[in-house]
Amino acid sequence: MKNGKLIFKRLACFLLTTIFIVSLNSTKYTKPIKADNETHTFSISPSSASRIYVLTKKKAGESYTIPNNNYNLDLSNTSKTSPAEIAEFKYHETLVIKPDTNNTAQINDIKALDVNEGAVTITAENDNSYTLKFNSFFYDNVVFEITDSNAKKFYLKINRFISIFSTNYDNINDPTPEVKKVYANTYVKYTEEVGSEVIRIKTVVKKVYKDGSYEYCNANQETVDGTALAIYDDNNHYKLCQFSVEVDSNVKELYFLISRPQWSDRTRGMITGSGMGVKYNIATKKTTY
Amino acid sequence: MKKRKILLLLALVILLTLSKYKTIKAGNILTTTATTSDERNIHISGTTDPSIYAVILGIYSMDLEFFILTHNPNVTEEEIQQYIQSHPNLQLYTLMDIRSIEVTNGTFDTTIDLGPNQNIDIKNYKSLLYVYASDYDGGNKLETIVQYINNTPTNQVTESEKSTEETANTTNEPTTTIEGSNESEVITEIESTRKADLAGDADNIDNNIDNNNVNTSDSSRPFIYSLLLVMSITLIFNLRKNKDLL
Numbered sequence: 343m344k345n346g347k348l349i350f351k352r353l354a355c356f357l358l359t360t361i362f363i364v365s366l367n368s369t370k371y372t373k374p375i376k377a378d379n380e381t382h383t384f385s386i387s388p389s390s391a392s393r394i395y396v397l398t399k400k401k402a403g404e405s406y407t408i409p410n411n412n413y414n415l416d417l418s419n420t421s422k423t424s425p426a427e428i429a430e431f432k433y434h435e436t437l438v439i440k441p442d443t444n445n446t447a448q449i450n451d452i453k454a455l456d457v458n459e460g461a462v463t464i465t466a467e468n469d470n471s472y473t474l475k476f477n478s479f480f481y482d483n484v485v486f487e488i489t490d491s492n493a494k495k496f497y498l499k500i501n502r503f504i505s506i507f508s509t510n511y512d513n514i515n516d517p518t519p520e521v522k523k524v525y526a527n528t529y530v531k532y533t534e535e536v537g538s539e540v541i542r543i544k545t546v547v548k549k550v551y552k553d554g555s556y557e558y559c560n561a562n563q564e565t566v567d568g569t570a571l572a573i574y575d576d577n578n579h580y581k582l583c584q585f586s587v588e589v590d591s592n593v594k595e596l597y598f599l600i601s602r603p604q605w606s607d608r609t610r611g612m613i614t615g616s617g618m619g620v621k622y623n624i625a626t627k628k629t630t631y
Numbered sequence: 632m633k634k635r636k637i638l639l640l641l642a643l644v645i646l647l648t649l650s651k652y653k654t655i656k657a658g659n660i661l662t663t664t665a666t667t668s669d670e671r672n673i674h675i676s677g678t679t680d681p682s683i684y685a686v687i688l689g690i691y692s693m694d695l696e697f698f699i700l701t702h703n704p705n706v707t708e709e710e711i712q713q714y715i716q717s718h719p720n721l722q723l724y725t726l727m728d729i730r731s732i733e734v735t736n737g738t739f740d741t742t743i744d745l746g747p748n749q750n751i752d753i754k755n756y757k758s759l760l761y762v763y764a765s766d767y768d769g770g771n772k773l774e775t776i777v778q779y780i781n782n783t784p785t786n787q788v789t790e791s792e793k794s795t796e797e798t799a800n801t802t803n804e805p806t807t808t809i810e811g812s813n814e815s816e817v818i819t820e821i822e823s824t825r826k827a828d829l830a831g832d833a834d835n836i837d838n839n840i841d842n843n844n845v846n847t848s849d850s851s852r853p854f855i856y857s858l859l860l861v862m863s864i865t866l867i868f869n870l871r872k873n874k875d876l877l
Contacts, residue, residue: 358863458735461684480685480731480767546729556746558726599729601687602769611657611769612687618730 382496383442384449384488387412388434389473395431397529399573399582401564406508406527414442417488417496422455425485425497429631432479432502432614433531433580439488439498440471447490455485476502480616483631501631504529504614505585505598507622514591514624524622526561526585526598530613532574534602545585548597548619561585561598589624596622657770658682665690665762665777670751673728673777675762676740685767686739687731690777692751693724695759727751727760731767739764754779 388394388411397408409429420426430437441449452472454462462484463475474486482502489495505526510519526545534543545561563570564584573582587596597619602610614620621630663677675688700706700714715723732741745751753760765772 458684458733461733478684478768480733546726548729554746558729599731611765612731612767616685616731616767 380446381416381442381444382418382447382490382494383414383416383445384496384498385412385414385438385440385442386428386430386498386500387438388430389436389438392434392436393579395433395529395531395578395580397431397575397578397580399575399580401527401571401573401582401584404508404525404527406506408506409503415498417498420497422485422487422497425499427499427501429501429503431529432482432504434502436473436475437500438467438471438473439486440469441490445490447492447494449488450491450493451489453487453489455487457481457484474500479611479613482614482616482620502614503620503629503631504600505620507627507629509627514589514593522589523586524589524596524624525564526587526600528583528585528600529580530583532579532581534613543583543613544601544603546599546601546619547587548599549587549589549593550595550597551592552594553592559587561587593624595624598622657768658766659771660686660764660766660773663762663764663773663775665760665775666780667753667760667777668780670753671745671747672742673745673760673762674740674742675764677738677764677773679734679737679739679766680770681737683734683737683766683768683770685731685733687729687763687765687767688741688743689729689763689765690727690743690745691724691761691763692727693759693761694718694721695756697721697723698759698761753777754781 394411396411400406400408409431411431411434413428415426415428417426439449439452441447448470449466449472452464452474454464454474461477461481463473463477465473465475467473476484483499485497485499487495487497505528508525508527509523510525511522514522528543528545530543547559547561548556549559550556562585564586565571571582571584575581585598589596597615599612599615599619601612616631622628623630658680660683661678661680663675665673665675667673673690677686679686697714697718700711727745728743730743732739751758751760760777761774762777763772763774
């Protein structure tokens with residue numbers, strides 16, 4: 343009888359210890375269960391309070407894709423290091439984020455990460471939307487942390503572009519074409535070039551070679567009949583110009599910086615290229631803002 | 632009536648011009664300094680108006696005589712062109728680096744590594760490194776020459792090196808164009824550089840601490856399990872002992 347009690351006590355101790363250990367490690371075995379009807383979709387679009395540019399113009403023969411103005415994104419499974427990414431035209435300084443009507447939760451807070459406090463003005467609106475106003479052209483890639491009313495966090499990276507890159511080659515190692523070029527198809531609003539048909543904005547390019555060496559050069563303005571290419575869209579108040587840089591298989595990547603003209607001791611600043619500039623990888627053709 | 636029309640037209644023209652030349656946000660850079668103690672790491676710092684979000688920093692190397700010429704207000708454009716034509720094989724200036732950085736609380740501070748093999752002799756001013764800082768969103772632009780600071784401990788500098796440096800500084804240093812480089816400024820700059828270095832070290836230490844914490848928490852788990860096992864065995868033995876006593 344006593345022996346039976348002892349075995350029972352031992353078993354109880356063993357069981358208690360096991361439960362304790364498992365409970366310590368419980369987070370490993372617990373998976374969040376999403377409600378059947380729960381969605382985490384958000385819409386992002388330019389604010390209608392200022393001009394909305396609809397970019398459609400391309401140079402004849404070009405087939406690159408122009409990013410959309412409006413997005414509907416499911417931000418589930420995003421993290422700070424792996425956010426959902428979108429590209430918005432840089433002249434859309436104010437964007438609106440709104441949760442989808444199917445979302446059970448609303449937006450509680452939005453924070454701009456890794457930038458100074460005043461970089462983006464974030465305002466909660468009455469209709470449960472938030473406006474994000476970028477206060478400088480410098481901020482061309484910002485990650486936002488969105489917290490919903492269930493305290494769930496979602497991450498969205500907004501890349502702000504003016505240039506879309508294209509090439510005249512498929513593979514940099516192909517024998518043809520002999521002269522290989524990377525094009526920066528650059529969209530600017532009318533007022534960038536005041537009273538002039540000539541493209542006066544400048545593109546400085548850092549060419550980084552595979553051996554780690556580098557050089558700076560100015561990108562060439564693509565011309566038509568000897569005049570700098572400029573395709574206007576009068577309805578949308580923007581124009582397209584094109585810059586090009588010659589590359590070969592020794593070039594690893596390019597960094598583009600596009601600036602307005604300098605006026606003696608004053609400058610009209612830079613339009614795009616925070617840090618070292620917008621990076622274009624020659625082999626993968628990937629753009630990093 | 633005509634006057635009114637003219638005035639209205641003028642007002643319209645002014646309004647249009649103003650709106651077209653308007654930049655997003657522009658502020659002023661108040662000060663900028665650039666120093667180096669070697670020939671590739673350029674430490675640039677400065678202060679700005681609170682309205683500035685970011686600055687563009689450009690580093691150029693320039694022929695010393697050409698720099699003096701272009702920065703002399705009495706020199707005409709013709710004289711500059713003559714100089715260029717008379718030095719056809721001279722690399723007058725080269726862009727070494729250009730990038731933009733964020734401004735925090737009206738200050739900016741960074742160190743740019745120009746990389747190896749740049750063939751710049753800042754110490755002896757054979758070529759000149761100068762930095763320009765301008766507002767990212769269209770404000771003013773300030774230029775400064777990169778000042779060489781000898782950080783080598785004095786007891787390691789030989790007399791011959793000292794005399795070479797002194798000769799170089801007295802004979803080659805332009806007095807009219809280079810910004811003031813009195814002792815106190817140099818000391819301040821050395822201090823700020825060291826502060827930045829220390830801050831960098833502190834960041835590294837913090838990161839290490841964070842990493843260590845992660846590692847500790849991971850490695851502590853088997854220890855906790857072992858401890859619990861020992862505790863449960865002890866408990867069982869104690870119970871058995873108590874039973875024997877009973």
